[in-house]
Amino acid sequence: MPDRVADGAAVLDRIAALPAGLFERCGACDRVVHRETLARRLRTCPCCGHYFRLGSAERIASLADERSFTELHRQLRSADPLEFTDRLPYTDRLAGAEEKTGLGEAAVAGTATIAGCPVVLVVLDFAFLGGSMGSVVGEKIARSAESAAERGVPLVVVSASGGARMQEGALSLVQMAKCAAAIGRLRAAGVPYVSVLTDPVYGGVAASFAALGDVIVAERGTRAGFAGPRVIEQTIGQRLPTGFQTAEFLHEHGHVDLVCARPELPAVVGALVRLLSADADPPATGGSTAPVAEQTAAELDGWAAVGAARNPGRPSVTEHLELIFDELLELHGDRWIEDDPAVVAGVGRLGDRVVVFAGHRKGRGLEENSRCNFGMPHPSGYRKVHRLYRLAERLALPVVTLIDTPGAYPGLRAEEENQSAAIAELLALGAGLRVPVISVVTGEGGSGGALALAVADKLLIQEHAIFSVISPEGAAAILFGDAERAADAARALRLRANDLLRLGVVDEVLPEHPGDARASSAVIAAAVSRHLRELTALDPADLLDRRYRRIRSHGSNAVRQTAEIEGN
Structure with a gap:
């Protein structure tokens, strides 16, 4: 041990005798490092990884x-x-x-x-x-x-x-x-x-x-x-x-x-x-221009459609994003309190077009699903989307959202952080964005938590996805007094893709390729590209007017006007 101490002291003496400015001491590990070595490593200590300024x-x-x-x-x-x-x-x-x-x-x-x-x-x-x-x-x-x-x-x-x-x-x-x-x-x-x-x-x-x-x-x-x-x-x-x-x-x-x-x-x-800095509206190339609503497979029973939408083997939103976009950069945080992992958002390139994307994120397996809260966002998740929508509007970038959630998180913390206002503000912002918005339901479209990302110029849905005011179990418990009657509720809610197309809630049904995520994602990419070509050609004022009239028309087939009552 004394010999090692002596050897170390001798090394330090030799270093001290060298011309000044050749070495620097690391503030983290206290090692002496040659400046040329630091320069080659972007001033990163080779011993401990500490960053010199x-x-x-x-x-x-x-x-x-x-x-x-x-x-x-x-x-x-x-x-x-x-x-x-x-x-x-x-x-x-x-x-x-x-x-x-x-x-x-x-x-x-x-x-x-x-x-x-x-x-x-x-x-x-x-x-x-x-x-x-x-x-x-x-x-x-x-x-x-x-x-x-x-x-x-x-x-x-x-x-x-x-x-x-x-x-x-x-x-x-x-x-x-x-x-x-x-x-x-x-x-x-x-x-x-x-x-x-x-x-x-x-x-x-x-x-x-x-x-x-x-x-x-x-x-x-x-x-x-x-x-x-x-x-x-x-x-x-x-x-x-x-x-x-x-x-x-x-x-x-x-x-x-x-x-x-x-x-x-x-x-x-x-x-x-x-x-x-990319051009937000270059000429798009590729992609099918044929309508696909008639290409869907035979419809599933309502309860079977719920099972298909919830199938853990379906491609997740993150898998679709990786397959749809040629270049993808996820951004994080609501600039307020946290980054909610139940929402994935960022900027990506779809062919020659740059877009802002957002979607619900479920995990694979129990551990990842727990971390992502099973795709149920907190208010911070919706505030993150709000921030990205504002970025899209500032930079004139179209927005693409992918929807797959049982609903917004309903717990104590969500209420303390005002879940209702977070969703309401996002609904209002989405309705008034001065850039094209296309939404795709890729799995579960549960309640207001799904709708928050579904206010769009075009709402598309995969053929085995669902979109509903409430879960079948919740509807059965409330309306039938028995959650075991979820299958009956699912059929009554008309939550299947083609039901929603007939009701005018969605604009297009996209065929799926079970077991082939790449092919299913390619269908989504082609449909989104096709609609973006049309929408980006519109003047922002015309775009907003069309979107408002589309939203304004929702439920018109459920409104019945009775004969005018005398005296009213």
Whole structure:
């Protein structure tokens, strides 16, 4: 043991004798690592995987296509309007930061291409005064958002910041409003914005532009929040749990869409930029144009149809999505409380067309089904869809939903979180979306929990799927006083696909290929593509008018007008 200690000390002595700047010590495992090794590994410790901070130049090089970045607004520098001094004058701090980093400010902004797509790219560098946001950082963010809106290209902002710059007082504070206003205009212009969080992101940056991304991606190991742990503990004395404000914490609580390892981040950002900047309405190709309602197999008995719709061997919504879309990127979280696994949602490519998708998610087997709550969403699930619908409208992307749920979750927590309002708001939003919406019932269409995703320009249904106001068991218990009469209730409810077509509830019945998920998904893809060709050709005002008249007509065959009573 003494020999090993001596050998270790000798190694450290040799390292200490080398020229300064060749090695860095890992803050996680305390190992000494050669800087060239770190550079080759995107500054990731080869011993423990800890992420050293990336400077703005390194971050830009990792994300932007080679030699594509052109810096803008490089001439902007911070003044000292408050003539602020703490332990040092603010002017001295600025000069020291510039000398240390070679940067003029904490934000580096410019144009670039990512995955071949033009973008406006902004990167905050924590080495410059902790990446804090003063007036120049706010100005660069605002100018970049305005430039992205003018050019019609995505904005990508990589944040690493301790928050507002105290040396600029209230002028720093109001940069939050400036940046939020600029992002608001970007949204109004229908231009996508990808926000990337890297360690750390706090305060005024977290509570302004960093939280406003259409898609928010967090690098693994990132800490982010409105107030840092030290501020919380010293201000209100609250003890914080392990893992508080980590990227994984943010994902679990629905605040970010994705958490990525650093090596994966360039590919993920590239995929997002490709999808979100794609033409939302190119000429579609392929797909059958023949109506398929008459191609369905012999109808099942009502109760047998319920069994077929609930068959655990049916392709799940997630399986259909993987087979229907050529490229698929799931997004997560309601930006409020959690990510509900009972709802799957994101952006995908169907042929040459990019769409926003949403659907109910059941699992395979008891464990996964339990995790997905058997496809029964909480209010947070519907709020996630609400968020994706708004994204679709901002970016003029069509919406495709796949429906397979026994219904919305009916428990205590769902009521505390206002399940009724979550569904009602989604119904109203779906009715008024200014983009085409196509819904497909692929299994169970249970009650309001299913209808929440079924307000559409076209409602399609697979031939062995069902759509009903209530489960047969529930109807039997209420109407017959005996849940054992579920089969009788199923027949009386007329919940089969062709019953629904005759009643005018659905627009088309899609044939299935039992045992061949790929063939069944291909039928769905062809039908959706065919309807999208028609719907995307409509002016938004005409689209909304047609959708409203379609919804307005529901139940007209169930309304009987009696002779006018004298005196009324």
